[in-house]
Amino acid sequence: MTANTPQHVVFDIGRVLIHYDPHIPFRDIIPDDAERDFFLGEVCSHEWNLEQDRGRSWADAEAEAIARHPDRAEQIRAFRRNWHRMVPHAYEESVAIMLGLIDAGVDVTLLTNFASDTFREAQQRFAFLTVPRGVTVSGEIGQIKPDRAIYDTHVGSFGLDPARTLFIDDAEKNVEGARAAGWQAVHFTSPQALAASLKELGLPVAS
Incomplete structure (x- = not known):
């Protein structure tokens, strides 16, 4: 663990933890x-x-x-x-990474662009979405990624230090939005690449 190792990890949901394809x-x-x-x-x-x-x-x-x-x-x-x-299935390897971080004592929350009703439906179908400390749902607060306001709201809601917060999202513009808000960020392309990035940052990832 280094001085730059994140204390807080924030996951996007769609196309990071669960598949989405209309x-x-x-x-x-x-x-x-x-x-x-x-x-x-x-x-x-x-x-x-x-x-x-x-x-x-x-x-x-x-x-x-x-x-x-x-x-x-x-x-x-x-x-x-x-x-x-x-939303037919979860990305099991990504979910395992998230749950592994939580089990290792890392503070994990969720930040998602999601309609309120479909998010609650997703939580009922995918129980792992209830495991992190909390979630900011865009449709419930009227703010949306990559606008700065939603990142600041999430920081305030969960008492995060932006500089020690790592955001994981599949959309480059949302990753850039997090960086503009002072967060660290990783562009999600695959569970394997995510695991490698987390290890480089000193976070606990099971081999």
């Missing part, structure tokens, strides 16, 4: 590749879904999308109804 159910709902790409790129897009992560209700989200594409109302409503299929 194409999974929509391959059945919209079998044509080009049409499905249009739907998920323009109708119920990542940007559209991000507003639910910011706190917009699903009813308002559906109404907004249906106003733009009234001919696709049923497909739009199918997005929330099929959300559970978009």
Whole structure:
């Protein structure tokens, strides 16, 4: 352990601890590749879904999308109804790393862009999401990564020292947002690469 070894480790959730892919159910709902790409790129897009992560209700989200594409109302409503299929499994190796840190006495929390209702659903399905000391859910506080405010809120909520806090996220912009807030950060690409990065920082990772 060195002077720079983090005291606090903060995990993102989607595509770090659990898999997320809206194409999974929509391959059945919209079998044509080009049409499905249009739907998920323009109708119920990542940007559209991000507003639910910011706190917009699903009813308002559906109404907004249906106003733009009234001919696709049923497909739009199918997005929330099929959300559970978009998160089919956990990344077991990543989960093992997180639980290993907790078992070794490292302070672990979660910071996620997630709608409030789908996060609670995820917690019911994936019990390991209840193990860390706590979580900041963007949809519950109306703040979202990579905006500075959510990192500062998390620090204040959990009494963290930003300089001794390590953030792990699959999105480069969120990693950069954490660094801009004075945190250390690792861009998640694989459990193996994460384990190597944690070891370099002096954190306990099982071989």
